[in-house]
Amino acid sequence: MTATAIPAHAELTLPAPAKLNLMLHILGRRADGYHELQTLFQFIDYGDLLGFARRSDGEIRLHTEITGVPHDSNLIVRAARQLQQQASCTLGADIWLDKRLPMGGGIGGGSSDAATTLLGLNHLWQLGWDEERLAQLGLGLGADVPVFVRGRAAFAEGVGERLQPVELAEPWYLVAVPQVAISTAEVFADPELTRNTPAITVRSLPAGGGHNDCQPVVEKRYPEVRNALNLLNKFVPARMTGTGACVFGSFPNQADADKVSRQLPATLPSFTARGCNRSPVHLQLEKLATEGNA
Numbered sequence: 001m002t003a004t005a006i007p008a009h010a011e012l013t014l015p016a017p018a019k020l021n022l023m024l025h026i027l028g029r030r031a032d033g034y035h036e037l038q039t040l041f042q043f044i045d046y047g048d049l050l051g052f053a054r055r056s057d058g059e060i061r062l063h064t065e066i067t068g069v070p071h072d073s074n075l076i077v078r079a080a081r082q083l084q085q086q087a088s089c090t091l092g093a094d095i096w097l098d099k100r101l102p103m104g105g106g107i108g109g110g111s112s113d114a115a116t117t118l119l120g121l122n123h124l125w126q127l128g129w130d131e132e133r134l135a136q137l138g139l140g141l142g143a144d145v146p147v148f149v150r151g152r153a154a155f156a157e158g159v160g161e162r163l164q165p166v167e168l169a170e171p172w173y174l175v176a177v178p179q180v181a182i183s184t185a186e187v188f189a190d191p192e193l194t195r196n197t198p199a200i201t202v203r204s205l206p207a208g209g210g211h212n213d214c215q216p217v218v219e220k221r222y223p224e225v226r227n228a229l230n231l232l233n234k235f236v237p238a239r240m241t242g243t244g245a246c247v248f249g250s251f252p253n254q255a256d257a258d259k260v261s262r263q264l265p266a267t268l269p270s271f272t273a274r275g276c277n278r279s280p281v282h283l284q285l286e287k288l289a290t291e292g293n294a
C-alpha cells in the first residue's frame, strides 16, 4: 500500500505512530481476568497514516480494507462510532488508512489507529473533548489506547491506564518483525506466564531497564521470535515489545541502527525509527492549532 491510500480530498491527514514497551512486568491477575502490569511506553516516529473528511449524512465509512478485519470490527470504525454516539454528533466521516504497521506485532497498531481516530474526529467535528474524556472512551476499546490519546511517553500501571509521563532518552531503534502474528489474549492466558513480579516505582527502575515477562512464553511458543532475538542479540541487547512478535534494540544514531538492519537476513524484515517522548500525532495537531490561530 502506498501513500495514495489517502486521497487528496481528505481534509485532515494524521499519523498513528507505533509504541514500544521498553519493559513489561506482570504483577498479578485481577478478578476480571485482566492483568495488572507495569510498563514503560515510548513512541517511535514510524506508523500508519489516517485521512479524514467530514460527511453530512452521519455515516462512518472506512474506505480501506484490512484482510481479516471486517469493516464494523475495525478499531477505527468502532472508535469513530462511539465518539459520534457519545458526543451526539450528527456529522459522519470518510476515513482512509495507509497501513504500515505489522498486525499482532506488539507495537500497538490497532490501538494507535483508534486513538488517532478519536483525536482526528474530535478536531474535525469540533467537539472540544479534553484528553481525559477521550482516553476514558479509548480504554473501552483497548488497554493501549489511552497512552496514544495522551501522547506522552509514560510509566503505566493498572492495565495500562494509570499513566505517569516520563522524559526518556530518545535513541534510534531497530525493530525486527518476525513473520508471525501473536494474539495478546493467548499470551495472557498462557499458564506458564509469570504473574508475580514485585512492583517497582518509576524512580527505581532496575539496572538494564527491567524485562518483559511475556518474552519467555512467547519465545517458547514461537521459534520465529526466539530466532529474531538471537540474531539481534549478536549486535545489541534485544528485547520483545508487548506480547510480541516484534523485537527491538537501541542505538545512539540512525546510521548504526541502519547498518545492523542491513545485516539481518531477508527472512527477518526490520525498520529503524527514532524514539519520541511526544507522539507525532500530537505534534501535528499542535501545529494545526498554531496555524489556525495565526
Ligand SMILES: C[C@](O)(CO)[C@H](O)COP(=O)(O)OP(=O)(O)OC[C@H]1O[C@@H](n2ccc(N)nc2=O)[C@H](O)[C@@H]1O
Binding pocket: 021, 024, 033, 034, 035, 036, 037, 039, 106, 111, 141, 142, 143, 144, 145, 158, 159, 160, 184, 185, 186, 188, 242, 243
Ligand atoms: C500487552 C500490552 O500491549 C502492553 O502495552 C497491552 O497491555 C495490551 O493491550 P491491548 O492490545 O490494547 O489489549 P486489549 O485488546 O485490551 O486486550 C486483549 C486481551 O488481552 C488480555 N489482557 C490484556 C491486557 C491486560 N492488561 N491483561 C490482559 O489479560 C485480555 O484477555 C484481553 O481480552
Ligand SMILES: Nc1ncnc2c1ncn2[C@@H]1O[C@H](COP(=O)(O)OP(=O)(O)OP(=O)(O)O)[C@@H](O)[C@H]1O
Binding pocket: 066, 068, 069, 073, 074, 075, 076, 102, 103, 104, 105, 106, 107, 108, 109, 110, 111, 113, 114, 144, 182, 184, 242, 243, 244, 245
Ligand atoms: N485498525 C486496525 N489495525 C490493526 N488491527 C486491527 C485494527 N482494527 C482491529 N484490529 C484487530 O486487532 C488485532 C491486534 O492488532 P494490533 O496491530 O493492534 O496488534 P498489536 O500490535 O499486537 O497490539 P498490542 O501491542 O496493543 O497488543 C488485529 O489482529 C486485528 O484483528
